[in-house]
Structure formats: structure tokens, C-alpha cells
Amino acid sequence: MEVLEASRLATTGGRTEAINRLRGLVGNPDHRIAAHAAYTLGRIYQEDNLFTNAISAYQRALDFGPLTGVAEDAARNLQLTIDSMQAHYGEGSATDAGHQWLEHIKHGRMKDAWKGIDRTTRLVLTQAWIVANERHPTLGGIDRDFLAQELAKAEPTHRLTAAFFATQLDELQNSYSAYDPETWGAAERPRPYGVDYEAVIMAETSGEPFMWEDGQELQTIFLLLRRRFTRWYIASFRAEILNPGWPPTSTPIDIQNITWRVPDSQDR
Structure with missing residues (x-):
């Protein structure tokens, strides 16, 4: 009773x-x-x-x-x-993809990290870089739409790729300098959004899973991933959807915890 x-x-x-x-x-x-x-x-x-x-x-x-x-x-x-x-x-999960991507950043593997970013997000990052550097002489005479499309490719070959990658890697390594795959673990509760997005929250927890709750005071890394077919890609670095444009914009989203009822034997 x-x-x-x-x-x-x-x-x-x-x-x-x-x-x-x-x-x-x-x-x-x-x-x-x-x-x-x-x-x-x-x-x-x-x-x-x-x-x-x-x-x-x-x-x-x-x-x-x-x-x-x-x-x-x-x-x-x-x-x-x-x-x-x-x-x-496990392997193939959003959490696993997030860890792999952060390791690429940590070890300076920008080419691999770039491939792990969603194609829409790659375009947003290239557009933001072009807007920030539009008066630089190296961009002179280049159509910005053409340049954005070229740099946003999974394996860009444009002559400005090296300069662009150097800037991106420097910013990302500064943002995620605290990350250590040996000591950082992912929050235990899945945080899906819509059909193809999932938020991954990581913190220093000796590499163990942890239960993070909204409002908890803890240094964290937030990544929003998007699944395309069977693979997860980095879609955003905050709780927002990124929108291409000149300049690019973003739409805040509310990450909800999806709960589901476990059937009891009396229900069957």
C-alpha cells in the first residue's frame, strides 16, 4: 500500500x-x-x-x-x-560526436573539426568571418556569396582557407581550452529538440556521467548537434538555431527534457 x-x-x-x-x-x-x-x-x-x-x-x-x-x-x-x-x-550518439569534435579542436585538427560541423552552420561561420573582415584587402574584389559558399564546403580549397581556418581554430580553442576528454563527462539526461536536434552539456566530472539541472552553478560546455541521416554534426554552440544571411542571425530555442512513461505490468 x-x-x-x-x-x-x-x-x-x-x-x-x-x-x-x-x-x-x-x-x-x-x-x-x-x-x-x-x-x-x-x-x-x-x-x-x-x-x-x-x-x-x-x-x-x-x-x-x-x-x-x-x-x-x-x-x-x-x-x-x-x-x-x-x-x-555510445558510438554514433550525439554525445560521442560532441566529444570527438572537441578533441579535434583540442588537438588543432581544424580540417576534421570543420567536417564535423553542420553544413548550415559552416555557412553561417563563413558569412560571419567575411562580414568581420569585409574591409581587409585580401577580400577585395571577391564576391562575398561566392566566397562564403567556397569556404563553407566540407573540404574547402579556396586560397583564403588557411587564413579562415586559423582564425576559427584560434577562437574555438580559446572557447574550449578547459575541455579534457579524460576529466569531462556529458550530462546524463538527453535533451532533444524537434526531430533532428539534441543538446549535449558537458562539465568536468572526472569523465563520469553527471546529472545537470537548469540553474546549477557549474562550468559547462553546451553544444547543439543536428542529425543528418545517421551522423551527428555540430549545429550551434548555444541554445539557438543559426540562420545564414548578411549578417547571419540566430533564433533562441527552449531545450525541453522529453520524458516518457515506463509501462507497468498492470498496463499490459
């Missing part, structure tokens, strides 16, 4: 109170009650995309044995959570 009440409390806005109650119930001497509490706790964490906490809770539910009534569901949801965590952090 107490577990059920806590579960209902979680669905009516009392999530923190529900979590505290369930944590206490996990220590109940009745293993059936303790297992149900751990399982319900896992479901709450899973709905909030708090992978590490959900995995720990489901594993605790399984520790109480197969006769508690929740072992089968706990095992199923445990695997679903592990799969979700792998999708968020």
Missing part, C-alpha cells in the same frame, strides 16, 4: 517526496515490499532519463530474488535503460 501511494504521489507532482519514501521502503524487512519499492523507484528514474539511478534501482529489485512479483519487469526495464544509456553515450 505504501509503495502504491508513493507511486501515485510521483504522478501528481510530488516526485521528490515519492522518491524519499521509496528509498526508505527499499530497506523494508519484507523483501516483496522492498523489491516493489526499488522497482517503482527505478521506473521513476527511468521516466526522467536518469540512467545511473534507474539501473541501480532495478538491480536492487532483482537482488531480492525472482519471487517478489517484479523481477521479470525489473529485468526488462533494466535492459531498456541500459540500451537507452548506450544510445545516449
Whole structure:
């Protein structure tokens, strides 16, 4: 009964109170009650995309044995959570792409980093550079639209590519000088936007996943990535969509945390 009440409390806005109650119930001497509490706790964490906490809770539910009534569901949801965590952090994920891109910047591999930037964003960066340097004699007599298109290519060959890349790399290395792949980890909760965008937030956490909440005082790196086909590309460096133009502009966006309800055995 107490577990059920806590579960209902979680669905009516009392999530923190529900979590505290369930944590206490996990220590109940009745293993059936303790297992149900751990399982319900896992479901709450899973709905909030708090992978590490959900995995720990489901594993605790399984520790109480197969006769508690929740072992089968706990095992199923445990695997679903592990799969979700792998999708968020593993090879081919937005988080993985963000780490690879930052490593290119850190080691001065501007050609590789440039290929990892979304094509629209590459155009915006070239336009911004041209606007900032429009009076420089090296740009004299060059059509700005032509130059922007040439420099925005994934592998530009224009004679001004070296100068452009040098400026971009210097700015990016200054912006992300604190990043260290050995000590910086990505926030645990996925932050999707629309169909093809996802925000990745990183901070110094000894390389471990961390749970970052809005308003938290912590030095972070924010990257907005865009998926094209099966690959993720850097789309923006703040919570905004970049728009090409003379000059380029940006549109602020609100990154929402997508939550989803984990089905209980009673729902099936």
C-alpha cells in the first residue's frame, strides 16, 4: 500500500517526496515490499532519463530474488535503460560526436573539426568571418556569396582557407581550452529538440556521467548537434538555431527534457 501511494504521489507532482519514501521502503524487512519499492523507484528514474539511478534501482529489485512479483519487469526495464544509456553515450550518439569534435579542436585538427560541423552552420561561420573582415584587402574584389559558399564546403580549397581556418581554430580553442576528454563527462539526461536536434552539456566530472539541472552553478560546455541521416554534426554552440544571411542571425530555442512513461505490468 505504501509503495502504491508513493507511486501515485510521483504522478501528481510530488516526485521528490515519492522518491524519499521509496528509498526508505527499499530497506523494508519484507523483501516483496522492498523489491516493489526499488522497482517503482527505478521506473521513476527511468521516466526522467536518469540512467545511473534507474539501473541501480532495478538491480536492487532483482537482488531480492525472482519471487517478489517484479523481477521479470525489473529485468526488462533494466535492459531498456541500459540500451537507452548506450544510445545516449555510445558510438554514433550525439554525445560521442560532441566529444570527438572537441578533441579535434583540442588537438588543432581544424580540417576534421570543420567536417564535423553542420553544413548550415559552416555557412553561417563563413558569412560571419567575411562580414568581420569585409574591409581587409585580401577580400577585395571577391564576391562575398561566392566566397562564403567556397569556404563553407566540407573540404574547402579556396586560397583564403588557411587564413579562415586559423582564425576559427584560434577562437574555438580559446572557447574550449578547459575541455579534457579524460576529466569531462556529458550530462546524463538527453535533451532533444524537434526531430533532428539534441543538446549535449558537458562539465568536468572526472569523465563520469553527471546529472545537470537548469540553474546549477557549474562550468559547462553546451553544444547543439543536428542529425543528418545517421551522423551527428555540430549545429550551434548555444541554445539557438543559426540562420545564414548578411549578417547571419540566430533564433533562441527552449531545450525541453522529453520524458516518457515506463509501462507497468498492470498496463499490459
